[in-house]
Amino acid sequence: DTAVSQTPKYLVTQMGNDKSIKCEQNLGHDTMYWYKQDSKKFLKIMFSYNNKELIINETVPNRFSPKSPDKAHLNLHINSLELGDSAVYFCASSQEGLAADTQYFGPGTRLTVL
Amino acid sequence: GQNIDQPTEMTATEGAIVQINCTYQTSGFNGLFWYQQHAGEAPTFLSYNVLDGLEEKGRFSSFLSRSKGYSYLLLKELQMKDSASYLCAVLLEQGGKLIFGQGTELSVKP
Numbered sequence: 186d187t188a189v190s191q192t193p194k195y196l197v198t199q200m201g202n203d204k205s206i207k208c209e210q211n212l213g214h215d216t217m218y219w220y221k222q223d224s225k226k227f228l229k230i231m232f233s234y235n236n237k238e239l240i241i242n243e244t245v246p247n248r249f250s251p252k253s254p255d256k257a258h259l260n261l262h263i264n265s266l267e268l269g270d271s272a273v274y275f276c277a278s279s280q281e282g283l284a285a286d287t288q289y290f291g292p293g294t295r296l297t298v299l
Numbered sequence: 300g301q302n303i304d305q306p307t308e309m310t311a312t313e314g315a316i317v318q319i320n321c322t323y324q325t326s327g328f329n330g331l332f333w334y335q336q337h338a339g340e341a342p343t344f345l346s347y348n349v350l351d352g353l354e355e356k357g358r359f360s361s362f363l364s365r366s367k368g369y370s371y372l373l374l375k376e377l378q379m380k381d382s383a384s385y386l387c388a389v390l391l392e393q394g395g396k397l398i399f400g401q402g403t404e405l406s407v408k409p
Binding site for chain 2: 189216218225226227228229230233240241275279281286287288289290291292293
């Protein structure tokens with residue numbers, strides 16, 4: 186059983202397009218996150234939601250918009266894709282989120298913008 | 300600002316012991332995590348320290364000194380499958396934000 190799942194695993198698209206990445210967790214966690222991992226392997230937090238409420242919103246272009254329809258799902262929509270958006274995007278979840286609870290990561294979505 | 304430093308690469312021999320160091324300077328501290336990430340895969344949780352001292356878990360141990368802003372991950376009886384990137388991450392007090400270092404790429408050679 187997959188704990189944190191993401192779709193699609195690979196996404197290749199042209200500059201200027203709009204795309205979405207979906208994330209679901211079946212761990213019953215309250216908090217979900219989106220991270221970006223660039224080519225230098227730095228993993229950086231983008232957003233977090235706790236029970237559908239936005240908690241962390243890093244300095245991310247407003248072309249990126251997270252949406253949490255319920256606490257088990259956190260989707261990421263990206264408008265007007267740019268070359269610099271190419272990266273691996275990881276979704277993660279944890280229980281409560283404000284305490285020191287372990288974050289469990291999804292398999293990642295490798296986005297390539299041409 | 301937040302700063303987490305770890306060596307970029309390390310090489311070790313199968314069966315040996317390796318220590319991966321991590322130093323941090325962060326505004327707030329609520330614990331330190333180590334994650335393992337194999338190429339093309341998700342980071343997976345290895346250990347968590349919030350108090351000073353050593354936490355042991357099988358072949359892996361992690362140490363923390365909060366006064367020195369220092370942690371290390373110790374891997375014993377290295378196996379080829381331990382070749383991976385090891386990520387040090389500090390949990391900040393505010394909002395559950397996890398700040399990652401750039402990772403240490405460990406290569407285990409026969």
